[in-house]
Structures are given as structure tokens and as C-alpha cells.
Amino acid sequence: MDIFLDQFFNLAIMQKAFPLLLKGAWMTLQLCVAVILLGLVGGLFVALGNLSPRRWVRWPTIVYTDVFRALPPLVLLIFIYSGLPFAGIKVSPFTAVVIAFLLNNSSYYAEVYRAGLISVAKGQWEAAASTGLSRTQSLIHVVLPQAVRNVLPDLLSNTVEVVKLTSLASVISLSELLYSADMARSVTYNASPLVLAALFYLVLLWPLVRLVSHFQRRLAA
Amino acid sequence: MANRPMLEIAALEKRFGANTILKQIDLKVAEGELVFVIGPSGSGKSTMLRCCNRLEEPTSGDIILDGRNIMGGTSSDLARMRLQVGMVFQGFHLYPHMSVLKNVTLAQRKALKRSKVEADARAMDMLERVGLAHKADAYPAELSGGQQQRVAIARALALDPKVMLFDEPTSALDPELVGSVLKVMKDLKAKGMTMLVVSHEMAFARETADRVVFMDGGVIVEEGTPDEIFGSPKADRTRAFLSRVSG
Numbered sequence: 001m002d003i004f005l006d007q008f009f010n011l012a013i014m015q016k017a018f019p020l021l022l023k024g025a026w027m028t029l030q031l032c033v034a035v036i037l038l039g040l041v042g043g044l045f046v047a048l049g050n051l052s053p054r055r056w057v058r059w060p061t062i063v064y065t066d067v068f069r070a071l072p073p074l075v076l077l078i079f080i081y082s083g084l085p086f087a088g089i090k091v092s093p094f095t096a097v098v099i100a101f102l103l104n105n106s107s108y109y110a111e112v113y114r115a116g117l118i119s120v121a122k123g124q125w126e127a128a129a130s131t132g133l134s135r136t137q138s139l140i141h142v143v144l145p146q147a148v149r150n151v152l153p154d155l156l157s158n159t160v161e162v163v164k165l166t167s168l169a170s171v172i173s174l175s176e177l178l179y180s181a182d183m184a185r186s187v188t189y190n191a192s193p194l195v196l197a198a199l200f201y202l203v204l205l206w207p208l209v210r211l212v213s214h215f216q217r218r219l220a221a
Numbered sequence: 222m223a224n225r226p227m228l229e230i231a232a233l234e235k236r237f238g239a240n241t242i243l244k245q246i247d248l249k250v251a252e253g254e255l256v257f258v259i260g261p262s263g264s265g266k267s268t269m270l271r272c273c274n275r276l277e278e279p280t281s282g283d284i285i286l287d288g289r290n291i292m293g294g295t296s297s298d299l300a301r302m303r304l305q306v307g308m309v310f311q312g313f314h315l316y317p318h319m320s321v322l323k324n325v326t327l328a329q330r331k332a333l334k335r336s337k338v339e340a341d342a343r344a345m346d347m348l349e350r351v352g353l354a355h356k357a358d359a360y361p362a363e364l365s366g367g368q369q370q371r372v373a374i375a376r377a378l379a380l381d382p383k384v385m386l387f388d389e390p391t392s393a394l395d396p397e398l399v400g401s402v403l404k405v406m407k408d409l410k411a412k413g414m415t416m417l418v419v420s421h422e423m424a425f426a427r428e429t430a431d432r433v434v435f436m437d438g439g440v441i442v443e444e445g446t447p448d449e450i451f452g453s454p455k456a457d458r459t460r461a462f463l464s465r466v467s468g
Contacts, residue, residue, distance in 0.1 A: 126276050127314035127373075131328035131380060132304035134296065141327055145318050 017184035024180025043109025068107040093174035116147030233282035260436035307377030315361040347375035367398030
């Protein structure tokens with residue numbers, strides 16, 4: 001038991017590792033903000049493309065969502081970071097992560113948006129159009145708010161997945177939370193920093209997960 | 222009525238694939254006139270109405286609004302045209318995520334670019350007119366069907382349209398709520414609004430319409446004053462329809 005506590009819950013080591021992990025968490029947070037914001041915006045455009053009446057807009061975006069939902073994000077990440085340099089394209093680890101996860105999660109967000117946009121009755125578009133609002137105005141003021149409300153739990157669920165996904169960045173030595181914790185683990189020969197990192201993720205994600213349940217219940221009611 | 226035509230439908234055709242929904246429709250609605258369209262379901266009357274603001278795109282023909290052909294043009298021409306043509310739907314289609322007041326001010330703000338103060342004032346005037354000023358802060362879900370439809374009318378009126386189109390405005394309402402909507406429409410007519418109404422409210426047509434148009438199978442079979450159409454219809458199809466609905 002003592003060995004277990006010493007190996008996983010060593011407070012002295014946790015305290016020592018804390019500043020490093022905090023820096024890692026900050027990096028994770030920056031990654032999350034960049035990837036989530038870009039994913040939310042990119043996903044919306046992809047979803048609109050998916051629903052376009054024009055075939056030359058619709059087809060490429062459907063291929064896009066299919067391909068990037070099928071490709072494992074880790075494969076995508078390593079390809080961008082380690083594969084592209086062979087074509088003379090070098091990007092920083094941060095940029096590689098943002099690009100890889102943007103491609104991946106905008107496809108998932110797009111699917112969620114698409115479901116939401118379809119769920120809004122056609123009459124809403126027609127009512128908005130009949131009052132002289134443009135397509136864009138109708139979308140922004142009338143349809144999108146309802147669409148987002150209808151799929152809010154799914155948007156949040158997807159966001160939780162995105163946050164978890166950022167830990168993959170440790171594979172290409174981006175010093176985010178998991179990478180920092182693993183560094184501390186290898187220096188201290190102790191697993192406590194990893195436990196601490198897990199707690200960080202929990203603190204970050206637990207409120208989000210709660211929120212998903214809350215909205216799911218509210219929508220079910 | 223010798224007034225100038227406010228809305229003119231000329232040689233209107235609408236086809237969906239091999240199906241011809243509307244065949245060579247010609248119809249004029251004079252300024253201040255209320256034209257009432259009746260006919261069996263599937264006769265094309267709603268499609269014709271929806272062609273008037275191009276929610277349904279005509280296959281061919283012209284729609285002339287206050288002397289201007291609204292066919293062709295850019296998407297912003299289309300939006301400007303729609304500001305001048307108010308539309309009321311069978312299903313109300315209020316925006317459920319906005320208060321009644323915001324429902325009535327949205328297009329005023331975004332399409333007409335009115336200031337908030339101006340739009341709010343205009344919205345309250347219109348809500349007053351349909352008897353719902355006290356519901357300005359309510360949400361559509363808190364209103365009865367009849368109240369929702371009156372808000373929808375206020376929403377359209379707030380844009381100062383030249384013509385109002387009504388697509389079966391009372392068909393989705395419980396019978397006891399129909400009267401309140403018809404009363405608002407009658408009041409509109411009295412104030413000189415040009416109206417094209419598709420509906421099954423025959424008693425209302427008899428009382429309020431200047432002209433009644435009977436459609437069947439995508440064509441206008443017969444038109445005349447309410448007395449002519451309801452009193453002594455000429456076409457067999459009109460007679461058959463009227464005996465069915467009054468039967």
C-alpha cells in the first residue's frame with residue numbers, strides 16, 4: 001500500500017511537478033481554444049456546403065467530411081508533422097496539431113451542425129425570406145440559433161472529445177499537459193505526475209460533461 | 222374597382238418535372254382590393270400564391286408588383302421585393318427563440334435598417350392593431366394559435382408591404398380562434414390593404430372579398446364577385462366544389 005501511495009500519490013513529487021504541469025495545461029488550453037474555435041467555424045461552413053443545392057459545392061464537402069472522419073487523427077497528425085517535410089513543407093508542432101485536428105474535428109462538428117440545420121423547419125427559412133431577409137441573415141438570426149439549440153448536447157460532446165484529442169500532441173513533443181507530465185514522470189521515476197495530469201483533465205472536462213448531461217435532460221424534457 | 226393593378230400575375234406557369242401545377246394563370250389584384258382564391262386541395266392555389274413572392278420559382282410568366290416586373294434580378298432585388306409583399310402562412314412560422322416584439326422587429330432592423338427605437342415603436346403599433354400589444358414580451362410558445370397568427374400578421378405589416386398574401390391563414394386554428402384572425406384581416410381590408418387570400422372561409426369571402434377566384438387543376442376556372450360565384454356559379458366544376466364544401 002505504501003508503495004502504491006508513493007508511486008501514484010506522492011505529494012512531494014506532485015508539488016515539484018506542479019509548475020511544469022501548469023505550463024503544460026496552459027498549452028493544452030491554448031490548443032483547445034484554437035482547435036475548438038476553428039473547428040466550430042470551419043465545421044459550420046462545411047455543413048453549409050454539405051447542404052448546398054449546388055452539386056459542385058456539395059460534393060467536395062461531403063468527400064471532405066467522409067475522408068477526415070475516417071482517417072485516424074494520429075495518422076493525420078504524424079503525416080502533417082513528419083511526412084510533409086519530405087515535400088519541403090515544415091510546420092511547427094503547434095501548427096501541425098491545429099491543422100490535423102481542425103481537419104478532423106471540423107468534419108465531426110459539420111455532421112452535428114448538419115443535423116441541427118436539418119432539424120429546423122423549412123417554414124422558418126420561408127418566413128425569414130418572406131420578410132426580405134437575405135439567406136445569410138436568415139441563417140444567422142433565425143435558423144442557426146435554433147439549429148445550435150437543438151444539437152447543443154452533441155456540440156458539447158464533440159468538444160469534450162476535442163479536448164481529449166489534444167493529448168495526442170504529446171506524440172510530436174508538443175509540451176502540452178500529457179507531454180509535460182510524462183517528462184516529469186521520466187525525470188522523477190514516479191507516476192504521480194501522470195495522476196496529477198489526469199486530475200487536471202478531470203477538472204477541465206468534468207464541468208463540460210455535466211453540462212452535456214444537463215442539456216440532454218433539458219432537451220428530453 | 223377601377224383602381225390601378227397592384228399585383229398582376231401574367232401567363233404564370235409552374236411545373237415540377239413532368240407535372241404542370243399551374244397553367245397560364247392570369248390574375249390582377251387592384252390597389253385596395255381583396256381577392257379570395259378558393260378551390261380543392263391540389264388545385265395549385267397555394268403554389269400560385271407562393272409564386273407571387275417567389276418562394277416558389279415560376280417556371281415561366283411574369284409577376285408584376287406595382288408596375289414592376291419582379292422576375293429576374295439579383296438576390297438583393299428579390300429581398301427588396303419581398304419587403305413589399307407581406308406573407309402569412311398556414312403554420313404561422315414565428316421564430317420560437319425570440320420574443321413577440323423581436324419577431325416583429327427583426328426584419329425591420331436587418332432588412333429595412335430601421336433604428337431600434339423606430340422598429341420597436343412600429344412593432345408596438347402593429348401589435349396594438351392586432352390586439353396583442355400586451356404580449357410583446359411573451360414567447361410564441363406561450364401564445365394560442367390565433368394569437369401566433371396575429372403576431373405573424375403584425376410581423377408582415379410592420380414592413381409596410383404593398384400587398385399581403387394569406388396562405389390558408391386559419392386552416393391550422395381551432396374553430397374558436399378563427400374569428401380573431403379574420404377580424405384582423407377584415408380590419409386590414411377596411412384600411413385599404415391590397416390582399417390576396419387563399420382560404421376555405423367561405424362566409425368570410427362572401428362578406429369581405431371584392432372578387433372570388435375558383436381554381437381547379439392548375440387553372441382559373443371562374444372568377445367574379447362573391448354573389449356571382451356563390452350565388453350563381455357558371456362552371457360545373459365550381460358548382461360541384463361549392464356543393465361539396467357547403468354540403
